[in-house]
Amino acid sequence: MTTEVIVVGAGPTGLMLACELALAGVRPLIVERRTEPQRDSRALTLHPRSIELMDLRGLAPRFLAAGTTVPGWHFAGLETRLDFTALDSRHAYTLFIAQARTEALLAERAAELGVGILRGHRTVGVRQDPDGVEVDVVDVRNEHGPGGRRTLRAAYAVGCDGGRSLVRTAAGIGFPGTDETVTGVLGDFETVDRDDPGLRRAQARGVLVAPLEDGATRLVCLDPARMRVPSREPVTLEEFRTSLTDICGSDCGVGRPRWLSRFGNEARLAETYRAGRILLAGDAAHIHFPAGGQGLNTGLQDAANLGWRLAAEISGWAPPGLLDGYDAERRPVGAAVVENTGIQTLLAELVLVPQYARPAAALRGMLDGFLGTAEVNRILAEQVSALGTAYPARGPGADPLEGRRMPDIGLTAAGSAATRVYELTDRSRFLLLDLAGDEALPPAVAAGWSGRVEAVTVTGRDDHPELAGVTEVLVRPDGHVAWASRTGDRAGRRAERTRALTAWAGTPGTPD
Numbered sequence: 413m414t415t416e417v418i419v420v421g422a423g424p425t426g427l428m429l430a431c432e433l434a435l436a437g438v439r440p441l442i443v444e445r446r447t448e449p450q451r452d453s454r455a456l457t458l459h460p461r462s463i464e465l466m467d468l469r470g471l472a473p474r475f476l477a478a479g480t481t482v483p484g485w486h487f488a489g490l491e492t493r494l495d496f497t498a499l500d501s502r503h504a505y506t507l508f509i510a511q512a513r514t515e516a517l518l519a520e521r522a523a524e525l526g527v528g529i530l531r532g533h534r535t536v537g538v539r540q541d542p543d544g545v546e547v548d549v550v551d552v553r554n555e556h557g558p559g560g561r562r563t564l565r566a567a568y569a570v571g572c573d574g575g576r577s578l579v580r581t582a583a584g585i586g587f588p589g590t591d592e593t594v595t596g597v598l599g600d601f602e603t604v605d606r607d608d609p610g611l612r613r614a615q616a617r618g619v620l621v622a623p624l625e626d627g628a629t630r631l632v633c634l635d636p637a638r639m640r641v642p643s644r645e646p647v648t649l650e651e652f653r654t655s656l657t658d659i660c661g662s663d664c665g666v667g668r669p670r671w672l673s674r675f676g677n678e679a680r681l682a683e684t685y686r687a688g689r690i691l692l693a694g695d696a697a698h699i700h701f702p703a704g705g706q707g708l709n710t711g712l713q714d715a716a717n718l719g720w721r722l723a724a725e726i727s728g729w730a731p732p733g734l735l736d737g738y739d740a741e742r743r744p745v746g747a748a749v750v751e752n753t754g755i756q757t758l759l760a761e762l763v764l765v766p767q768y769a770r771p772a773a774a775l776r777g778m779l780d781g782f783l784g785t786a787e788v789n790r791i792l793a794e795q796v797s798a799l800g801t802a803y804p805a806r807g808p809g810a811d812p813l814e815g816r817r818m819p820d821i822g823l824t825a826a827g828s829a830a831t832r833v834y835e836l837t838d839r840s841r842f843l844l845l846d847l848a849g850d851e852a853l854p855p856a857v858a859a860g861w862s863g864r865v866e867a868v869t870v871t872g873r874d875d876h877p878e879l880a881g882v883t884e885v886l887v888r889p890d891g892h893v894a895w896a897s898r899t900g901d902r903a904g905r906r907a908e909r910t911r912a913l914t915a916w917a918g919t920p921g922t923p924d
């Protein structure tokens with residue numbers, strides 16, 4: 413079987429993308445330089461929209477069983493928390509789950525879908541021609557031996573190979589942004605004195621303390637005295653202890669570090685997410701300070717946006733511009749994340765700079781007060797949770813629902829046991845929901861777009877303010893609304909529907 417897409421990198425983005433491609437009927441191969449899955453976890457969070465993505469594919473129970481939910485998150489470490497419980501989602505919480513666990517669950521899913529992962533192979537070159545891409549890989553266990561280097565061929569390559577992406581460089585895509593000015597340190601410790609009063613003081617002074625699933629504890633801190641140390645400089649246990657003692661008067665009894673790391677606020681966004689047959693997703697496309705825990709989440713959402721578009725292109729039915737829509741929709745989201753993490757970093761950094769410490773503390777106090785206002789809290793919570801992500805609607809006169817995420821309303825549907833919308837989306841197809849109960853719809857659609865669109869006649873549904881008066885809705889495979897109609901006139905709706913289906917799901921084929 414020939415590979416259709418080479419995905420470089422088996423991090424969360426690459427694994428998610430490969431699953432999405434396989435689900436849409438395309439054959440991906442993941443190439444990963446590490447011989448074994450990563451054990452240490454940078455990220456610890458899955459925010460609401462990412463959990464919804466898992467729910468769209470029937471994977472939410474696996475993830476929920478492997479993590480712990482918390483009712484909200486923070487912005488810039490401000491004391492008033494972002495209240496996710498007020499958000500319109502069945503998953504109105506953050507899931508605390510180690511990145512290694514997220515990757516393991518996605519790798520398990522990839523295996524179920526028959527995705528191959530070529531571990532222990534470093535990509536060293538990528539080229540494209542009018543018909544496809546060539547990817548040079550080196551077997552890291554046999555670099556200079558016979559057969560240690562080979563060239564793979566596919567129709568497309570996607571760089572999910574992290575911030576230092578070789579694929580991005582090979583494609584000649586620029587990565588403009590700002591250099592690191594601030595660094596923080598993290599440590600996963602097997603021993604921490606939980607009764608040490610310093611630990612409570614540490615949390616009040618901006619040190620993040622998080623229990624890990626195997627009994628270890630993660631501490632993350634920004635030490636004013638050491639925040640200019642370059643991230644390439646290794647962290648020692650002694651340094652960590654000194655920082656904690658300076659910040660909160662105690663080293664909190666930290667010992668037996670399993671992992672110590674320094675990270676910085678270098679922030680960059682790829683000039684484009686697509687250069688011909690080479691695409692970028694995740695950290696390969698955007699890097700920033702890990703404020704608000706958004707990097708991994710953004711990568712998963714990139715993958716969900718790209719998978720079905722690329723599969724449509726490869727399958728030959730993608731309408732013009734569908735694949736370019738990935739860059740058009742996701743680059744602005746990447747830019748917004750780079751911006752909001754920049755704001756959060758500045759708010760944390762300024763209080764540590766002596767000449768700004770007082771006004772910066774006052775500014776933080778003021779913002780804390782603003783966060784107490786439900787509307788302000790909701791705006792930032794929607795941003796960090798990514799539930800507020802809405803893509804531009806197509807053209808004037810578009811329904812306000814278009815581009816937004818489809819609410820997961822409860823429903824009953826003809827010929828289906830599904831009880832809510834997200835139970836109808838596990839196959840990476842467009843979902844055409846006839847909310848007006850027009851019985852003629854499924855055969856009509858099957859005639860033209862079978863295999864691309866699943867048409868469902870809804871016989872009963874929960875009320876939802878955004879869906880009031882909506883008679884029909886076309887949901888994209890990533891759960892965003894492609895088109896919605898509020899007309900009760902069947903003939904008018906039929907014409908609108910045909911236009912929308914052709915614009916999104918391509919020219920209708922010969923009826924089965």
Ligand SMILES: Cc1cc2nc3c(=O)[nH]c(=O)nc-3n(C[C@H](O)[C@H](O)[C@H](O)COP(=O)(O)OP(=O)(O)OC[C@H]3O[C@@H](n4cnc5c(N)ncnc54)[C@H](O)[C@@H]3O)c2cc1C
Pocket residue numbers: 420421422423424425426443444445446454455456457458511533534535536572573574575577578598675693694695696702704705706707708709710711
């Ligand atoms: C301290 C810290 C805390 C964080 N906390 C959070 C958080 O709570 N929530 C959150 O959402 N994000 C968080 N992040 C960010 C998150 O870790 C990243 O955004 C995420 O790992 C990006 O996933 P990715 O798959 O795009 O890239 P990566 O995870 O970097 O994966 C890239 C993969 O590509 C492989 N690779 C690289 N080069 C090659 C090559 N040439 N050939 C073959 N394979 C290659 C690598 O080995 C790796 O497996 C944090 C980051 C840091 C530093």
